[in-house]
Amino acid sequence: MAQQTIKVPSLGRVEGDLDVKVKIEDGVVVDAWTEATMFRGFEKILIGKDPQAGLIMTPRICGICGGSHLTKSAYALDTAFHTEVPPNATLIRNIAQAVETLQSIPRWFYALFAIGLTHKNYQSSSLYEEVTRRWAPFVGVNYEKGVILSAKPVEIYAIFGGQWPHSSFMIPGGVMCAPTLSDVTRSISILGYFRKNWLEDVLLGCSMERWLQNKTWSDVLEWLEEKEEHYESDLGLFIRYSQEIGLDKYGAGPGKYLAAGSFPHPEKFMHPTIESRNSALIARSGVYDGENFYDFDQARVREDHTHSFYEGTGSYHPFEGFTNPLDPEEGLKQGKYTFAKAPRYLLDNGEETPLEVGPLARQLMVAREGAEDWQDYDPLIYNIVKEIGPSVMVRVLARFHEAPKYIRYVQNWLKQIDLNEKFYIKPGELIEGRGFGATEAARGFLADWIQVKDGKIEKYQIITPTAWNIGPRDRFGQRGPIETALIGTPIKNPEDPIELAHIAQGYDSCLVCTVHAYDAKTNKQLAKYRVTNF
Amino acid sequence: MITIIGCGNLIRKDDGVGPILIRKLWDLGVPSHVRLADGGTAGMDVVFQIGKAEELIIIDACTTGAEPGTVFEIPGEEVEETPLENINLHDFRWNHAIAMGKWLLKNDFPKKVTVYLIEAQDLSYGTGLSPAVDESVNKLAKKIIRKVSGEEIEVSNN
Numbered sequence: 001m002a003q004q005t006i007k008v009p010s011l012g013r014v015e016g017d018l019d020v021k022v023k024i025e026d027g028v029v030v031d032a033w034t035e036a037t038m039f040r041g042f043e044k045i046l047i048g049k050d051p052q053a054g055l056i057m058t059p060r061i062c063g064i065c066g067g068s069h070l071t072k073s074a075y076a077l078d079t080a081f082h083t084e085v086p087p088n089a090t091l092i093r094n095i096a097q098a099v100e101t102l103q104s105i106p107r108w109f110y111a112l113f114a115i116g117l118t119h120k121n122y123q124s125s126s127l128y129e130e131v132t133r134r135w136a137p138f139v140g141v142n143y144e145k146g147v148i149l150s151a152k153p154v155e156i157y158a159i160f161g162g163q164w165p166h167s168s169f170m171i172p173g174g175v176m177c178a179p180t181l182s183d184v185t186r187s188i189s190i191l192g193y194f195r196k197n198w199l200e201d202v203l204l205g206c207s208m209e210r211w212l213q214n215k216t217w218s219d220v221l222e223w224l225e226e227k228e229e230h231y232e233s234d235l236g237l238f239i240r241y242s243q244e245i246g247l248d249k250y251g252a253g254p255g256k257y258l259a260a261g262s263f264p265h266p267e268k269f270m271h272p273t274i275e276s277r278n279s280a281l282i283a284r285s286g287v288y289d290g291e292n293f294y295d296f297d298q299a300r301v302r303e304d305h306t307h308s309f310y311e312g313t314g315s316y317h318p319f320e321g322f323t324n325p326l327d328p329e330e331g332l333k334q335g336k337y338t339f340a341k342a343p344r345y346l347l348d349n350g351e352e353t354p355l356e357v358g359p360l361a362r363q364l365m366v367a368r369e370g371a372e373d374w375q376d377y378d379p380l381i382y383n384i385v386k387e388i389g390p391s392v393m394v395r396v397l398a399r400f401h402e403a404p405k406y407i408r409y410v411q412n413w414l415k416q417i418d419l420n421e422k423f424y425i426k427p428g429e430l431i432e433g434r435g436f437g438a439t440e441a442a443r444g445f446l447a448d449w450i451q452v453k454d455g456k457i458e459k460y461q462i463i464t465p466t467a468w469n470i471g472p473r474d475r476f477g478q479r480g481p482i483e484t485a486l487i488g489t490p491i492k493n494p495e496d497p498i499e500l501a502h503i504a505q506g507y508d509s510c511l512v513c514t515v516h517a518y519d520a521k522t523n524k525q526l527a528k529y530r531v532t533n534f
Numbered sequence: 535m536i537t538i539i540g541c542g543n544l545i546r547k548d549d550g551v552g553p554i555l556i557r558k559l560w561d562l563g564v565p566s567h568v569r570l571a572d573g574g575t576a577g578m579d580v581v582f583q584i585g586k587a588e589e590l591i592i593i594d595a596c597t598t599g600a601e602p603g604t605v606f607e608i609p610g611e612e613v614e615e616t617p618l619e620n621i622n623l624h625d626f627r628w629n630h631a632i633a634m635g636k637w638l639l640k641n642d643f644p645k646k647v648t649v650y651l652i653e654a655q656d657l658s659y660g661t662g663l664s665p666a667v668d669e670s671v672n673k674l675a676k677k678i679i680r681k682v683s684g685e686e687i688e689v690s691n692n
Contacts, residue, residue, distance in 0.1 A: 040659075041659040042545065042659065044659065045545060045659055045660055045661070057661075060543055060575070061545070062575070063576040064576075064577070066574070107578070111578070138637055148638060150578075151579065151582040163571075163572060164576075164579070165574055166572065166575075
């Protein structure tokens with residue numbers, strides 16, 4: 001064994017970054033560009049490999065939502081293989097997907113978002129002292145609770161999936177586990193612990209059922225005043241503080257939304273196909289353009305390459321798309337500026353439009369009328385958007401609102417598992433075919449498009465929620481959702497634009513952001529602001 | 535109990551040394567008082583994997599410019615002095631895991647911590663290790679097995 005003295009800070013790992021460039025004029029953001037500075041070539045790795053390679057590879061793309069990657073790559077194979085998936089397997093997949101998102105909610109809030117709320121800009125707020133007492137990193141009383149309890153939900157994932165993150169236990173035809181009664185009862189007790197100790201005692205200050213009675217913004221405001229416990233809960237404090245520091249006034253975003261939906265009904269998706277997916281989902285998919293709802297159709301998804309460091313200038317459906325990176329130096333000459341493609345959606349009127357994805361988008365889709373009695377119908381977030389408009393605050397509320405909903409789902413699904421029935425039905429061999437699999441990661445729409453030929457992967461395209469949200473302009477000059485959300489933001493101190501961090505973190509994009517602020521008139525750089533997670 | 539955690543990304547070639555080494559240990563077989571964990575790129579969850587261990591071993595890749603495959607054993611004082619600052623979930627390394635672990639687990643944090651870092655040659659997208667790194671993984675796996683089985687006499691550096 002060689003022994004050498006080394007300096008610790010030099011042992012850095014390569015890590016992708018997102019550069020957000022904004023121009024500020026008279027204290028307001030007037031233009032913005034999101035630049036992903038790293039090529040991520042996961043699709044390239046998969047070409048020529050065994051059709052099931054995606055089950056191993058894609059969960060390694062992310063350390064926070066590897067389970068979501070697994071879910072959609074399993075469904076992409078199910079649709080390509082024409083498998084039969086037993087109800088038990090769908091229940092387990094749904095449980096796994098939901099607990100991963102439950103992990104993300106407190107971890108995202110305490111370890112990422114709330115830290116920005118303790119910024120010195122807000123010292124004059126009457127609530128500042130309480131906010132820092134609770135949410136300051138490492139020393140805040142609820143920071144510690146939130147971080148520690150965030151590990152609980154994924155203990156359930158590990159019971160069924162063997163490990164979390166990066167499990168590969170979902171396979172075409174079902175799941176690779178044979179749970180016992182004690183696995184189920186342990187899961188119920190872990191979930192109950194998380195529910196009581198974080199959701200009810202810390203976040204809500206009331207029972208899960210009481211919170212879920214809220215259907216409108218005025219219900220929420222009444223709930224806030226109803227009891228001191230509500231008013232003083234982390235959610236109560238967040239709502240009051242947001243209104244005091246103006247998080248309800250900016251970061252609206254594009255106002256158009258997409259959700260792939262999630263959680264197929266166990267009896268209604270035993271033969272997964274691309275066509276039957278929408279009608280089998282408990283948490284419904286859809287597109288909302290600010291006025292009307294539309295059914296989601298994967299055939300209308302496009303990726304525009306015009307401003308991305310890839311070959312190509314038009315837009316392509318993922319089955320036709322390709323990922324041939326260009327040297328950024330070369331790309332810059334062609335007016336390209338980022339390694340993210342620009343995902344777009346073809347509306348009925350022929351427009352290709354940018355769409356915001358994430359919890360806000362998801363919670364709008366479930367407000368659409370016409371739900372079956374087994375589907376989620378929930379008008380709360382839709383009503384809030386109608387009443388006060390979208391904003392950083394509303395985006396956070398939508399994320400919090402999913403915690404009680406998902407806990408309730410998982411409680412029910414755990415009870416529905418039939419331990420005497422199958423968890424897996426072996427499919428035939430896949431020689432040729434194409435598949436589409438999608439789910440909702442904590443951050444939003446996540447999908448794979450796979451094409452198999454001669455028993456090998458011929459093409460694989462992944463579209464992540466971060467790509468939807470941080471994508472660049474397209475060939476029509478339309479900005480990506482976060483680019484749009486940044487514009488119009490009032491900046492208190494251009495040399496320390498914390499407001500931009502709130503917006504970027506509100507979208508919970510999967511990349512570390514660095515914000516570069518420039519004076520619009522002089523082009524002078526005003527600030528370089530690294531939006532770290534701590 | 536001894537917990538061994540391998541960190542890194544299997545689809546960034548040599549960055550996968552941690553998880554690959556964990557698999558090697560599994561294949562070789564470890565005593566029952568040893569718990570193996572594939573930390574992957576999970577950041578904070580590496581910390582939650584420590585559990586109730588008295589001893590912790592972390593394996594990760596590094597890029598110091600040394601010969602590829604060089605194995606570093608981090609000196610005790612470096613492990614002792616891991617400040618709780620500039621931590622970021624997307625760039626979370628062994629030292630952050632230790633700092634955070636001490637904060638989270640407080641008195642339950644393992645009394646003995648050993649960190650092995652293997653110099654990477656190739657961190658591009660793809661799978662599999664460079665030959666020099668692969669060789670070091672095999673050697674280190676055997677060394678760790680001897681260590682946790684109590685067959686290796688520890689020479690104190692003091």
